Amino acid sequence: MDTTRPSLLLRIRDGRDQTAWVEFDALYRPILERFAAARGLRGPDVDDVVQHCMAAIHRHIGGFDYDPRRGRFRGWLATLANNFVRNLARRGREQPASGGAFELPNTREPSPDEAFERIWTEEHLRHCLRAVREQTDGATFDAFHRYAILEEPAEQVARDSGLTAQQLYKLKWRLTRRLREKLVDLLGEEEAAGAVMLE
Numbered sequence: 001m002d003t004t005r006p007s008l009l010l011r012i013r014d015g016r017d018q019t020a021w022v023e024f025d026a027l028y029r030p031i032l033e034r035f036a037a038a039r040g041l042r043g044p045d046v047d048d049v050v051q052h053c054m055a056a057i058h059r060h061i062g063g064f065d066y067d068p069r070r071g072r073f074r075g076w077l078a079t080l081a082n083n084f085v086r087n088l089a090r091r092g093r094e095q096p097a098s099g100g101a102f103e104l105p106n107t108r109e110p111s112p113d114e115a116f117e118r119i120w121t122e123e124h125l126r127h128c129l130r131a132v133r134e135q136t137d138g139a140t141f142d143a144f145h146r147y148a149i150l151e152e153p154a155e156q157v158a159r160d161s162g163l164t165a166q167q168l169y170k171l172k173w174r175l176t177r178r179l180r181e182k183l184v185d186l187l188g189e190e191e192a193a194g195a196v197m198l199e
Contacts, residue, residue, distance in 0.1 A: 147171075
């Protein structure tokens with residue numbers, strides 16, 4: 001659980017804290033939806049995976065005790081989601097996609113664990129980018145997004161934004177630092193370091 005902000009997990013233990021559940025849902029629902037879709041599920045089956053996992057979290061969160069030595073929340077959630085996907089496949093509702101005979105000779109589908117890790121990192125980064133965007137002037141964030149995320153040429157972004165190249169570099173540094181702070185708050189120092197590649 002050491003890569004999920006313990007305060008949020010502790011807050012959702014209180015069923016009356018609707019704000020915590022809204023925040024939790026906004027972050028973890030997209031992870032579960034994308035993971036189910038990556039495993040080949042569609043429509044109602046994706047919804048079933050999300051509902052199953054959210055219900056299990058709701059049932060078990062009351063006994064949650066933050067102890068990184070006992071394992072990560074991320075690992076528990078990945079196992080929970082993957083097991084439910086397998087159960088859906090066993091029931092014959094819909095088979096998860098697998099490479100099988102259509103796989104190109106030198107390609108390999110990511111394992112469920114690899115897919116979950118990638119989605120986990122991307123969604124936490126998106127969540128933090130949304131938070132930075134909400135706290136930043138629209139034109140300023142647009143310049144940052146174009147330059148730092150979309151990797152458009154600095155000269156073009158600066159010209160379109162009415163900034164000097166130096167101002168654009170400073171803007172990137174400032175918002176990247178803010179993004180990293182949010183990621184550290186959410187994921188911890190070690191995992192956040194691997195999630196931001198905007199140097």
